[in-house]
């Protein structure tokens with residue numbers, strides 16, 4: 001249990017991200033047409049990946065995360081001839097230099113951090129690749145201190161904050177996808193310069209509903225190479241509740257107060273935070 005995480009640049013990573021791979025991130029050779037799907041864990045990464053994977057006639061390959069695996073990773077990524085969509089939970093600072101230089105398209109997914117905390121708490125409990133934290137109270141403390149995988153949620157989002165207006169970056173929130181999925185799908189396809197008809201969008205909406213994704217995952221044998229999150233290859237661990245506002249069932253009023261204080265302190269100038277603020281009260 002103790003050996004499942006290790007630190008790189010002060011941030012906790014799963015041992016499925018090897019030290020050698022993390023150390024060599026800057027040698028990654030990005031292509032101009034690469035698309036990166038970036039998020040803090042539990043923000044809705046699999047959902048957006050599924051949307052992209054269901055866009056018809058794309059000639060796109062959805063790869064496993066750039067930080068997932070060992071030093072052979074970049075050789076593996078070189079083998080794809082189609083346009084690559086590469087997921088990652090890396091913060092802006094750690095993202096390979098090349099991706100920034102080439103101004104590759106990046107979709108950054110955000111979600112209300114209270115719901116993320118609850119979701120990550122369950123992930124810690126269910127995922128054998130993460131340490132066992134007994135109680136919600138203990139987990140929330142770790143989360144607020146940033147002593148969890150991929151570090152502090154605040155640091156992560158703030159690292160992307162400065163780039164929210166870059167032309168090559170699309171910000172999308174879990175909450176807006178819940179509210180109007182067709183609109184979000186249009187946003188994504190427009191950003192990727194792909195034409196999709198309304199009936200095709202309706203089909204994607206249906207295919208990427210929580211219940212559909214959950215049940216098809218349970219039915220199918222997913223190829224572990226199709227990993228989206230570097231913390232697990234077991235997709236069945238991903239589909240828990242799929243709701244906005246579940247935090248209310250976990251936070252005590254004192255925990256909410258402490259969380260809100262830190263949130264205000266760290267995120268008061270954040271425009272990214274406006275994408276989900278309405279859902280955190």
Ligand code: A3P
Pocket residue numbers: 039040041042043044045046047115118119120122208209210211213229238239240241242243246
């Ligand atoms: P919960 O634990 O709150 O249910 P990620 O893909 O970044 O790991 O995020 C996982 C979270 O997204 C989980 O949240 C999961 O249930 C939710 N999720 C996955 N697919 C979804 C979908 N199609 N609709 C709504 N939520 C979804």
